[in-house]
Amino acid sequence: MDPPPSSLVSDVKPAMPRARQTRAELPYRVAYSTKFGKMVQGSADDVLSSPLVEKYRGKVQLIFTSPPFPLNRKKRYGNLQGAEFRHWLAGFSGVFRKMLQADGSIVIEMGNAWEAGRPVMSTLALRTLLDFLESGDFYLCQQFVSFNKARLPTPAQWVNVKRIRVKDAFTHIWWMSPTPQPKADNRRVLGAYSASMEKLLASKIYNSGARPSEHHIGASSFLRNNRGSIPSNVLPVTNTSASASKSARTGDAKRPAANHQLK
Numbered sequence: 349m350d351p352p353p354s355s356l357v358s359d360v361k362p363a364m365p366r367a368r369q370t371r372a373e374l375p376y377r378v379a380y381s382t383k384f385g386k387m388v389q390g391s392a393d394d395v396l397s398s399p400l401v402e403k404y405r406g407k408v409q410l411i412f413t414s415p416p417f418p419l420n421r422k423k424r425y426g427n428l429q430g431a432e433f434r435h436w437l438a439g440f441s442g443v444f445r446k447m448l449q450a451d452g453s454i455v456i457e458m459g460n461a462w463e464a465g466r467p468v469m470s471t472l473a474l475r476t477l478l479d480f481l482e483s484g485d486f487y488l489c490q491q492f493v494s495f496n497k498a499r500l501p502t503p504a505q506w507v508n509v510k511r512i513r514v515k516d517a518f519t520h521i522w523w524m525s526p527t528p529q530p531k532a533d534n535r536r537v538l539g540a541y542s543a544s545m546e547k548l549l550a551s552k553i554y555n556s557g558a559r560p561s562e563h564h565i566g567a568s569s570f571l572r573n574n575r576g577s578i579p580s581n582v583l584p585v586t587n588t589s590a591s592a593s594k595s596a597r598t599g600d601a602k603r604p605a606a607n608h609q610l611k
Contacts, residue, residue: 374390374398375390375391375394376388376389376390376391376394376395376398376400377389377390378400388400392440396440396443396447397443401447404447405446405447406446406447406448406449407447407449408447408448408449408452409448409449409451409452409453409531410452410453410454410455411444411447411448411452411453411454411455412454412455413454413455413456413457414456414457415437415456415457415458416428417458417459417461417473430472433472433476434472434475434476434479437476437479437480438476438479438480438483438484440480441480441481441483441484441486442483442484444484445484445485445486445526448525448526449531450526450527451525451527451529451530451531452525452526452530452531453489453523453524453525453530453531453532454486454523454524454525455521455522455523455524456477456480456521456522456524457494457519457520457521457522458473458476458477458519458520458521458522459473459519459520460473460516460518460519460520461473462503462506462516467503467505467506467510467512467513473520477520477522480524481524484524484526485526486524486525486526487524487525487526487527487528488522488523488524489523489524489525489528489530489532490523490581491520491521491522491523491581492520492521492522492523492581492582492583493518493519493520493521493581493582493583494518494519494520494521494583494585495517495518495582495583495584495585496517496518496519496585496586497517497584497586498586499515499516499517500515501515502515502516503516521583534578534579535574537579538574538575538576538577538578538579539576539577539578539579540576540577541576541577542577545570545577548570549571549573552571554570556569
């Protein structure tokens with residue numbers, strides 16, 4: 349497979365020759381380490397092109413990231429817009445591909461974008477996704493939606509002031525891979541059965557037969573206990589300080605997670 353054009357990966361090259369950098373001059377550092385791995389603080393452009401990650405090339409099973417969204421209002425952490433954003437994010441496609449195992453996956457969260465000064469949504473996020481897929485030669489495995497019902501009503505000008513739009517309460521989560529058959533098993537993410545499903549399994553009685561959608565439900569199709577229900581691709585997530593406190597109390601914060609934050 350031919351590598352992506354050099355123009356797409358130019359952003360991930362270190363700013364200065366590696367041989368001339370001393371420990372004090374390195375643009376990244378290991379913030380802390382545990383038995384699960386290391387937390388590295390620094391620009392993704394610098395870290396992913398450094399000797400620090402060389403031993404992981406071709407060995408990573410999952411890259412999960414939420415890069416800065418292309419917002420019209422600049423954030424303190426910095427965020428690009430327009431063609432700059434498309435070029436910057438697509439520049440990671442070749443780097444990510446070299447890090448992945450043959451059946452590895454990339455999961456990227458991307459927020460919606462709006463045109464500046466108009467109550468019109470931008471297609472920038474979608475065009476950026478297509479750039480990333482094409483330059484990395486990835487397959488789009490599935491789309492997920494992260495729904496935050498407690499999200500602030502934005503864009504404020506069109507939702508709060510003019511009252512001509514409803515609040516933007518979800519982000520896209522794109523799952524992609526260099527293969528159409530990446531490592532995956534939905535039996536590892538089953539949810540609890542509903543009370544009605546538990547009742548059906550106990551009684552073994554339900555309404556089988558043809559449906560208006562032209563699906564045909566067999567007389568024994570729902571009698572097998574699979575120890576849980578298959579979740580949907582809509583993820584209800586409330587991103588507030590209250591929910592974070594609740595997660596910490598219930599022990600969710602102790603679960604290890606792999607996440608590469610693009611900055």
